[in-house]
Amino acid sequence: MTEFSLTEAIAVLSRTPATLNALLRGLPNIWVRCNEGKDTWSAFDIVGHLIVGERTDWMTRVRIILENGEARPFDPFDRLAQLKESQDKSLEQLLDEFARLRRDNLAALHALNLQHEDLTRRGRHPALGVVTLSELLATWAVHDLTHVHQLSRVMAHQYREAVGPWSVYLGVLRCEGHSDS
């Protein structure tokens, strides 16, 4: 287990738009628009959710910590906002929008010129209580990974029957959907 490093977290955050682009752009609809059943998300919904995070959550919370500390709790994250906001767009539009928002947010993060001692500054999560700036930034990166994890699972689900007896060897088909946050 390792300590948080801003450089290492940014290395992940900066790669996610290109990763999703390579994985998803131009795929047939079966991989993009199908989900795992009622009230679950498709790849399309997941990219929409990442966009909402860029627009309303991550950098907003960074600024609240720097400006208000623990005095002002974060606003809750609307986990269903994308279901209405993205519905008239194409996957390709969502991928472009996510890439642009992420680039802008990483530029804004860079402009803050955070120093090592800033990483221990504290804020207040509405449900989790006191958190630090480094925990928020680490969570931003791991949140990307949790949705890459979910994407691979949602896609694999579409071929659950098609793989026949091999399903016993394919771990992703045994994943129980713990990654929809």
Added chain:
Amino acid sequence: MTEFSLTEAIAVLSRTPATLNALLRGLPNIWVRCNEGKDTWSAFDIVGHLIVGERTDWMTRVRIILENGEARPFDPFDRLAQLKESQDKSLEQLLDEFARLRRDNLAALHALNLQHEDLTRRGRHPALGVVTLSELLATWAVHDLTHVHQLSRVMAHQYREAVGPWSVYLGVLRCEGHSDS
């Protein structure tokens, strides 16, 4: 749940090299060389494993089905071969090698000019018994997805402590490592 389609399977298979490239190339060592503990795989090991599959497994098995049917069981897949074969290479070399092998294998698959009726042809897996060509090809694609799933989990594991109280919301941190096949 959907039926197998060769076009749809190839859509996934052809994107995996660029996905891994976007996710991994140039990342700091913490994300590439760390694993989840004793006898588990790092991102580096996973790319090595995908290379072994391209070299020895998938297209070899396609040809065995087409040439020998059920009469000749597949050779078992050596799941640990990459641990010795990749050790002196860089991640960047592995990513290039995987991309080249996958491109060549998809060209060879295309050259077979498989018809719809070929997809039901049968072969024999050494442990699973009778399987069909479409099941093999579906498994090739889902095997890619299972390792994208594993990669995101192995990477997220490195920040298990760094995310602090947010760990309860990050599904990838609750995944129990069912995807190491």
